[in-house]
Amino acid sequence: MGTERKRKVSLFDVVDEATVASAKMNKSNGGGGATNHNPMSSLINRWTGKPYSQRYYEILEKRKTLPVWHQKDEFFQALKKSQSLILVGETGSGKTTQIPQFVLEAVDRESSDKSRKMIACTQPRRVAAMSVSRRVAEEMDVTIGEEVGYSIRFEDCSSARTVLKYLTDGMLLREAMTDPLLERYSVIILDEAHERTLATDVLFGLLKEVLKNRPDLKLVVMSATLEAEKFQGYFFGAPLMKVPGRLHPVEIFYTEEPERDYLEAAIRTVVQIHMYETPGDILVFLTGEEEIEDACRKINKEISNLGDQVGPVKVVPLYSTLPPAMQQKIFDAAPPPTTEGGPAGRKIVVSTNIAETSLTIDGIVLVHIRGQGVPEELQPGKCFRLYTEKSFHNDLVPQTYPEILRSNLANTVLTLKKLGIDDLVHFDFMDPPAPETLMRALEVLNYLGALDDDGNLTKLGEIMSEFPLDPQMSKMLVVSPEFNCSNEILSISAMLSVPNCFVRPREAQKAADEAKARFGHIDGDHLTLLNVYHAYKQNNEDPSWCYENFVNQRALKSADNVRQQLVRIMARFNLKLCSTDFKSRDYYINIRKAMLAGYFMQVAHLERTGHYLTVKDNQVVHLHPSNCLDHKPEWVIYNEYVLTSRNFIRTVTDIRGEWLVDIAPHYYDLANFPQCEAKRVLEKLYRKREDKEDNKNRK
């Protein structure tokens, strides 16, 4: 009874005025310390049942300066009135951290029922889901993973107590596959909707359906100004609320002349900022992992060469394949001065575009960018652009074409089928893909046996849809036990799912090529990848072994992670984990056959002219020079078709024509096969097979 009363008193809105007053009072008393007598300390945290910490009040005071706070009541009313709501806010408005808390407060007012449903807030990127949820947990004075949590691939940091869950859009889509009405949620917030990821677009259409069937569910779509009216029109004319961004003075500097070597220019600029600018952290944008690691090393080296005349630095890389614990380092504080009163320390974050939007790193005041992102609203500071002003206006065209209009949809269609969407043609996409693209996807899934001839999901398709992989790869995995090699196919799938594991530094190309050749398997690149994985495990995942053999340890570690996830899914469907005896001559043959069972649509045939032609669509292709074959096989399967200086097929493996006829006769049905050399060869193979069967029957 007593706790009930305390809880009611402690609701956020009641706390507001009083707490700020108390925080101010504490501040004027000399602030902060636990020894202070806080007159409001009797206020109890609604979630933990304990008094709020001093820090809570300090943070609350800061939160109240965010633009979004001035529209809190307006938001409550809009949310109450309408099932869906569009919220437009620029970076810096505080929407990502505050709106979910407002929603929580609104829901909490309506019902304090313990069996209440969760609030979901989606983000397009993992780092954002993780970092924002931590921030919100701190603001609410609760432990991350308890009342506030997050769920991303490989890491579920939530519990039965969780009431507010941040997750990636892809993760929510996964959840919808087992819970099509998303019944564990009462409110769904789609953040950064303007990014229009494939998952967001599918969620749009799905949620439109779900809202009809669940009058109790509410949807908040949050977006930057772009296309807000389009969202409004799409979501039944939902009310639109605008939140201004925080205005920060950001000075922008351009280079006078185009930079020849932007990496070198970036490093030079960072060093100069560190030497001459006022304290504040630095954020640098570069293009990729290798470049970032390289830049971090060089920055560290250059600054340590300067000795004591400059402050200490902490250089932190940030990119998606970095393990989460390393990504968290971007939130570490800048190092203190080495000597008392000496030059200030600085944190330097060197990042890909994952930090470009939707991520606020405290203390960043100097932004230094290359590329198309324009994070001007971060905080007061300076932005150094390593290109000319002219180039900024003329050359940097924002790419706004949604992913769904650019992608192969086989995987998306499989997901939609699993979600119970039968009529894809009439599915309410915000931007419908071309019908041919959908038809092509349906056809591929039918050939793979995931859909029957009526377009219905088969048992096989249902299992395939559970794997976070392309349908070809899931098919190969699901059938691999029939070829007695699921362990090996698991390893190959994992290796194909991570960034290229072969490192080839400019200064040691020859040594790197030699190292790669030692893993080479004459039958193809897939088997070479298998060799690398086996060698990595046999050497106990030793980092120095990786370094000496020019393989990227992070890629292998991540492959191992992916493999474990795939193993769990295999177990869920009682798919047997098995291997052919390594000494058997069938060991590699079985693996190659299993791969073909998934990739029979990605086959090329060597013509007498010496060129490869892809089957059915007859495109001239070349083996990518990174391949490790010592011969030109008559038939190959390939993992990727890359159009660069020529048409290349990359990651190729030798397979036999006979297998095509045995494993995928439905695809290699010559009745609808274009005239070509491959067709004539296949005709012979079919005749041979018939003869064989005749002989058998005669015996």
Added chain:
DNA sequence: GAGCACTGC
């Protein structure tokens, strides 16, 4: 004889 990178499950 070689275009790179990034995001998500």
